[in-house]
Amino acid sequence: MRFLPVPDVLDHLMGEWRVTRTVRDLADGSEGGFAGTTLFSPLPAPDEGGLLHRESGVFTWRGTARPAERTLRFLPGEPPGTARVEFADGRFFHGLDLRSGRHTADHPCAADRYDGEFEVYDADRWRTRWRVGGPAKDLLLITDYVRVRVGAGGRRVTGCPAPSTSPEPPGT
Structure with missing residues (x-):
């Protein structure tokens, strides 16, 4: 599988995305x-340059x-082109570097551990996988x-689903 390198993650994510997530209790x-x-929209001052991620x-x-x-909250990271992802209250969640089109991250949460993978397939499709393990959790979130996109006449249009050649096809 080939992944799309993303030179600037914040520029790439800006806008609205349709989201489908499968959650499995293993x-x-x-x-x-x-x-x-x-919806990824610009953060207000003083966090200019970052994005507010609102999922509903x-x-x-x-x-x-x-x-x-x-x-x-997605803030500009170091090096340039990357992001620092925070919870709404400002606590650090994980870094995000999609310059190769793929990234791995982890996040300790109390006794649990979240291990994430991020893959960009093209300009309009990407996927995350989080494996959550701990004393009370054994989950896979894809x-x-x-x-x-806004098409002719203001009609909202989405791209194709993630490619079926990926390791975990959508809906599995």
């Missing part, structure tokens, strides 16, 4: 999912659907992002 086989959108949609788990949302 301990008991339960599976759920999230469907919604993520519906999370379904064990047959129950409920509204879900989260907010992250999220596909497809850029939303």
Whole structure:
């Protein structure tokens, strides 16, 4: 699989993305999912140059659907072209360097550990995989992002889903 190098992650992410996420509990086989959108918009001063990530949609788990949302901050990283990802309250989450089109990250959270992989397929499609392990968690979260564009007459149009030749096709 070839990945698209991204010279500047913040420029690449700017805009609206359709999001589909599969969540699997590897301990008991339960599976759920999230469907919604993520909007990357400019952060207000004093964090100019960064992006506010607002995700909203519906999370379904064990047959129950409920509204879900989260907010992250993507700030310019070092070296240039990379990002520092923070939770809404400013706590560090992980770095993000997509200059090769692919990145791995980790995040310790109390007794749990989040190991992430990021892959960019083209200008309009990318994917994250988070493996979450700990004393009470054994999860796999796979999220596909497809850029939303405004077409003729203001109609919103999305690209194709992630390529089926990737190691984990969407919806599996």
